[in-house]
Amino acid sequence: MLNDLYNPKTEAIAAIYTEAIRRYDPRRATTPIHVSFYPYVGINHTIRVRDNQIFVRIGDLCREMPIVCHRGLAFILIGKLFRRKIPAGAREAYAAYINSEAMRELTSRNKRERGRKFVNTPKGSVYDLELIFDNLNAAYFSGRIPKPVLTWSARKTYRILGHHDSHHDHIAISRSLDSPDVPRYVVDYVMFHEMLHIAHPTIHKNGRRHNHTAAFKRDEQKFAHFGPAERWIEQNVGKLKRAAKK
Numbered sequence: 499m500l501n502d503l504y505n506p507k508t509e510a511i512a513a514i515y516t517e518a519i520r521r522y523d524p525r526r527a528t529t530p531i532h533v534s535f536y537p538y539v540g541i542n543h544t545i546r547v548r549d550n551q552i553f554v555r556i557g558d559l560c561r562e563m564p565i566v567c568h569r570g571l572a573f574i575l576i577g578k579l580f581r582r583k584i585p586a587g588a589r590e591a592y593a594a595y596i597n598s599e600a601m602r603e604l605t606s607r608n609k610r611e612r613g614r615k616f617v618n619t620p621k622g623s624v625y626d627l628e629l630i631f632d633n634l635n636a637a638y639f640s641g642r643i644p645k646p647v648l649t650w651s652a653r654k655t656y657r658i659l660g661h662h663d664s665h666h667d668h669i670a671i672s673r674s675l676d677s678p679d680v681p682r683y684v685v686d687y688v689m690f691h692e693m694l695h696i697a698h699p700t701i702h703k704n705g706r707r708h709n710h711t712a713a714f715k716r717d718e719q720k721f722a723h724f725g726p727a728e729r730w731i732e733q734n735v736g737k738l739k740r741a742a743k744k
């Protein structure tokens with residue numbers, strides 16, 4: 499932990515990106531912008547446009563970056579996106595953090611730790627979540643679901659097989675399912691369910707949250723192997739539980 503004071507929330511960071519957009523191109527000032535942190539190994543960030551919205555993923559290593567350095571990074575990324583000249587000082591503001599002693603220490607510690615632990619990538623030993631997501635997105639959503647961070651869970655959970663975290667724009671699928679004993683349509687089904695959570699955002703009514711609305715459930719049944727997938731899970735939960743305890 500470097501210093502909690504320097505841990506700006508993603509909303510505050512998003513506001514800086516909006517400022518950068520306005521500065522480069524006032525006509526695009528109202529473009530919705532989504533900022534999230536992503537578990538990239540090393541220092542890496544991405545920016546892309548989808549459905550007239552801008553998605554920024556900032557490498558996890560910059561979670562504790564001071565806001566002035568985020569400002570520099572915002573002007574660099576938006577400038578690159580719009581193919582514009584990066585204003586003076588932006589690169590320096592960002593580089594000040596990247597080249598700092600604290601950051602160097604964090605980078606080397608991160609590399610050491612990731613060498614030891616699971617590398618949290620969407621590619622499992624059997625199934626590739628990126629591929630599964632892309633195929634489902636094309637088959638059922640006309641490719642309209644913006645891709646969240648996709649990871650296998652660190653542990654083999656068996657009660658919860660998938661989880662969508664809208665705040666962090668993240669879908670985790672239980673590592674229990676990354677096995678040759680699990681049919682592909684089961685992994686597809688669990689992913690499909692989590693994708694429906696993106697297509698049908700939580701509704702707040704009378705102070706209650708509704709996740710699995712009637713519309714959600716109707717769409718869920720459109721999955722080609724809905725019945726068999728439900729049955730397989732029902733019949734194999736014991737097996738998954740035993741595998742999780744090994």
Ligand SMILES: [Zn+2]
Pocket residue numbers: 691695709710
């Ligand atoms: Zn659900």
